[in-house]
Amino acid sequence: EVQLVESGGGLVQPGGSLRLSCAASGFTFSVHGMQWLRQAPGKILEWVATINDAGGTTYYSESVKGRFTISRDNAKNTLYLQLNSLKTEDTAVYYCARYGYTSEKGQGTQVTVSS
Numbered sequence: 001e002v003q004l005v006e007s008g009g010g011l012v013q014p015g016g017s018l019r020l021s022c023a024a025s026g027f028t029f030s031v032h033g034m035q036w037l038r039q040a041p042g043k044i045l046e047w048v049a050t051i052n053d054a055g056g057t058t059y060y061s062e063s064v065k066g067r068f069t070i071s072r073d074n075a076k077n078t079l080y081l082q083l084n085s086l087k088t089e090d091t092a093v094y095y096c097a098r099y100g101y102t103s104e105k106g107q108g109t110q111v112t113v114s115s
Helices: none
Strands: 003-007 010-012 018-025 034-039 046-051 058-060 068-073 078-083 092-098 109-113
Touching: 003 092, 018 034, 018 092, 018 109, 034 068, 034 078, 046 068, 046 078, 058 068, 078 092
Parallel strands: 010 109
Antiparallel strands: 003 018, 018 078, 034 046, 034 092, 046 058, 068 078, 092 109
């Protein structure tokens, strides 16, 4: 059974930083591309970033490019998202998922950016 457990969210002031983690199990993590998604209140699910299986290629939405960094540790079956220069519009529940398997996302972790 695929399990994805996100953590690391919280309340942060604008301009602050957070590091999200996603612990994966139930599949061979190292052969799958992974992605981060987010959903703000009252809005649809939005793609944030993708990383390939080896971790050498990354893609970002225009809204987070230059501020967020996706990475992975295949030895630990863990996906990360470093969030810097946070803005109030980054407030959302953040999810991780295998690339191409968005419906299998975890329970999410809440990120709230507010002064």
